[in-house]
Structure formats: structure tokens, C-alpha cells
Amino acid sequence: DTEVTQTPKHLVMGMTNKKSLKCEQHMGHRAMYWYKQKAKKPPELMFVYSYEKLSINESVPSRFSPECPNSSLLNLHLHALQPEDSALYLCASSQSQDRVRYGYTFGSGTRLTVV
């Protein structure tokens, strides 16, 4: 299995809603990432988990709350989002020893619209 699976693929939520994005990989990768990508912009790093511990938070607002329940799963909990948070949310994973050669593997993303 060489895939990163993200669910749901599309999500529309109101500003008072609470929702979660899910990411799963079974490649044995021990680093997982959340990126946010706005239209016509490059992906921007939000969070890095390494060995299930949060190692990097790129000053992301607290309305985004990541969680790594185990080495295969990564969640992003969303609460009280703003319309400007509408974007493509990408999950990625990598194997620490192989990162230099193989980079990160990205999931297909969740297209989030906040109304």
C-alpha cells in the first residue's frame, strides 16, 4: 500500500460547525503532515507529527486542532472556521530515513468550503 488516504474528499461546513478531516497511511511512515493550499498558491505547512508527537506548529490558529491517535492516522479537528479558511487541505507522510530520497507522499486532499 503506497497511498495516503484522506476523507472526506469534499466538505462544506458552517462557521459554527465542528468537523474533522481524516488521513490514513499504511506505509509505515513515522512522520505525517498537514498542509493548506489556497487557489493558485503553493501548499503551506501547518503541522508536523513525528513519531506521533507534534513537532512543528506553523503558528496555526487554534480553531485548527491536529491529533495523531497512532502511527497510521492523523486527524485535523475544525471548529469555528472562517470563510477564508476555505482551501484544499492536504495530508502527507514520509519515512524519516528515506525523506531525502523520496520526499513526501501526498493524499488526494479534502476540499473544504466554509459558508
Next chain:
Amino acid sequence: QKEVEQNSGPLSVPEGAIASLNCTYSDRVSQSFFWYRQYSGKSPELIMSIYSNGDKEDGRFTAQLNKASQYVSLLIRDSQPSDSATYLCAVIQGGSEKLVFGKGTKLTVNP
């Protein structure tokens, strides 16, 4: 100063031509360098990685790295309409787990 810079594009080439994409980076201790292809509405797909100075070839793609000049390039030979996409240069910053992307160059290959 931008950490990873790419020529702004868009770049348009005829089918069968060579497309040349360029990227510079600011962090001298950056370890490895990647080219991702992203079709509209899709996620980035890794097409080339390089971490040693020189050229690396894979099919129609050649990546070139010059660490002294802090420069990475991607050549696409015999360009096809299916190569039309945005190409993202990405760099793993030295001593970190951060993969940082350039703004991307939109390539159009005209039949």
C-alpha cells in the same frame, strides 16, 4: 527573502519541445530537492528528487542541482500536452522536517 523561488511563468511550449523550469533556494544547508507536478484540482505528485550535485535523469525528465549556486532545474524533453500542469519546486530545509514549496510554474504544452 523568499525561501524557494521559481520563475513566475506561465510557460508555454509546443508539443515535442524541451520545457525548462528553474528554481533557486536561500537556505544553504538544504538537504534535498524535489519537483512535484500538480494538475488543476489535484494533489501534488512527486516526479523527481535530487540531493547530489549534477544531473539525474528519469525518462523524459532531467533534474539538475548546483548547490554552489543554490539552483535546481527540471528539463522535460519531448513535451506532451499531458505534461500541462503546475510544477512545484520543493526543498527540505537543513536540519528540519519542513518541506517548503516554491510558488510553482504553470506549464502549457500546445499540440
